[in-house]
Amino acid sequence: xxxxxxxxxxxxxxxxxxxxxxxxxxxxxxxxxxxxxxxxxxxxxxxxxxxxxxxxxxxxxxxxxxxxxxxxxxxxxxxxxxxxxxxxxxxxxxxxxxxxxxxxxxxxxxxxxxxxxxxxxxxxxxxxxxxxxxxxxxxxxxxxxxxxxxxxxxxxxxxxxxxxxxxxxxxxxxxxxxxxxxxxxxxxxxxxxxxxxxxxxxxxxxxxxxxxxxxxxxxxxxxxxxxxxxxxxxxxxxxxxxxxxxxxxxxxxxxxxxxxxxxxxxxxxxxxxxxxxxxxxxxxxxxxxxxxxxxxxxxxxxxxxxxxxxxxxxxxxxxxxxxxxxxxxxxxxxxxxxxxxxxxxxxxxxxxxxxxxxxxxxxxxxxxxxxxxxxxxxxxxxxxxxxxxxxxxxxxxxxxxxxxxxxxxxxxxxxxxxx
Ligand SMILES: [Zn+2]
Numbered sequence: 001x002x003x004x005x006x007x008x009x010x011x012x013x014x015x016x017x018x019x020x021x022x023x024x025x026x027x028x029x030x031x032x033x034x035x036x037x038x039x040x041x042x043x044x045x046x047x048x049x050x051x052x053x054x055x056x057x058x059x060x061x062x063x064x065x066x067x068x069x070x071x072x073x074x075x076x077x078x079x080x081x082x083x084x085x086x087x088x089x090x091x092x093x094x095x096x097x098x099x100x101x102x103x104x105x106x107x108x109x110x111x112x113x114x115x116x117x118x119x120x121x122x123x124x125x126x127x128x129x130x131x132x133x134x135x136x137x138x139x140x141x142x143x144x145x146x147x148x149x150x151x152x153x154x155x156x157x158x159x160x161x162x163x164x165x166x167x168x169x170x171x172x173x174x175x176x177x178x179x180x181x182x183x184x185x186x187x188x189x190x191x192x193x194x195x196x197x198x199x200x201x202x203x204x205x206x207x208x209x210x211x212x213x214x215x216x217x218x219x220x221x222x223x224x225x226x227x228x229x230x231x232x233x234x235x236x237x238x239x240x241x242x243x244x245x246x247x248x249x250x251x252x253x254x255x256x257x258x259x260x261x262x263x264x265x266x267x268x269x270x271x272x273x274x275x276x277x278x279x280x281x282x283x284x285x286x287x288x289x290x291x292x293x294x295x296x297x298x299x300x301x302x303x304x305x306x307x308x309x310x311x312x313x314x315x316x317x318x319x320x321x322x323x324x325x326x327x328x329x330x331x332x333x334x335x336x337x338x339x340x341x342x343x344x345x346x347x348x349x350x351x352x353x354x355x356x357x358x359x360x361x362x363x364x365x366x367x368x369x370x371x372x373x374x375x376x377x378x379x380x381x382x383x384x385x386x387x388x389x390x391x392x393x394x395x396x397x398x399x400x401x402x403x404x405x406x407x408x409x410x411x412x413x414x415x416x417x418x419x
């Protein structure tokens with residue numbers, strides 16, 4: 001394993017080696033440095049003891065790795081956990097480096113919070129043998145445990161998913177709440193505020209928490225066509241040293257409708273225990289809620305209410321229009337009222353550029369991923385399509401159709417396209 005006690009401190013040997021490499025030392029020079037610094041404690045004094053079981057361990061320096069080893073590997077669960085931890089880790093050098101950088105960042109953030117309401121340790125130091133070992137284990141003062149993992153490789157295949165499920169069920173069996181931080185490289189968001197995820201990614205969402213529940217509760221009070229659960233996925237931006245929080249409602253099996261733009265959060269903030277929950281309910285929870293999010297909930301719901309109201313008014317207006325005499329009949333009436341100008345009423349041509357703008361707006365509305373969420377707009381979309389077809393076909397009521405189509409599409413473009 002990589003951690004051992006030396007007197008009253010813990011030496012993270014592989015981490016120390018990694019830091020030297022980052023500073024530009026060659027692997028050979030780093031090894032020599034560690035050898036010179038610790039050899040006497042390791043061999044001659046027998047001063048290193050295991051951070052898990054307390055038995056004596058020795059430093060072993062490989063060309064590409066530095067570890068501590070027990071004389072009797074079988075006697076320590078930490079050593080077994082370390083082997084299981086390594087077996088589950090990425091092998092590619094680039095991913096190993098990326099993961100190490102993220103771990104370093106998390107260690108720093110955790111050390112700021114360590115001892116406030118929980119203690120944090122490397123997962124493999126857990127006293128019980130684990131089949132799947134998390135990067136870190138957080139133990140709250142009431143004994144509740146969180147498994148924290150930084151995920152650098154995300155795949156969509158079934159093998160990856162099976163392993164993930166096995167990990168999740170092992171965490172459940174041990175009573176660990178999972179907190180996965182996915183590398184930010186995996187965050188994919190469209191301009192229309194949809195997040196794209198694969199099924200493994202969705203399974204790495206936050207466990208049930210009061211924050212998703214606050215959103216769900218507020219939204220389910222609205223006259224929404226499709227209210228549903230709210231989920232969150234957290235990403236880790238290592239270069240910026242920040243977490244990125246996303247919250248969304250499902251929309252199909254690969255898309256989530258974001259409730260706000262992905263929000264950056266300082267890591268020590270994300271990893272702080274929620275003091276107000278602790279006081280109010282005694283619940284131990286990491287503060288996976290961004291500052292000011294409570295008012296974001298009210299704003300979001302207010303806006304949605306407005307949109308729904310507008311869509312309904314528009315629909316009612318169109319229904320009313322449908323009961324009036326048809327366009328053709330109205331033109332007939334106008335002609336009969338003013339027979340002199342009758343000939344001039346024959347449809348003026350709509351400029352081609354305007355017609356094509358209209359057509360492109362129609363197509364974008366039709367292809368919007370939000371369309372399934374607003375079944376109430378389908379009638380208007382169909383009406384708009386008929387109108388646009390008449391405009392494009394140069395029908396004699398083209399001008400009226402042009403105006404009607406614009407009015408219909410403009411009202412739909414907010415809910416469907418967010419513009
Ligand atoms: Zn041990």
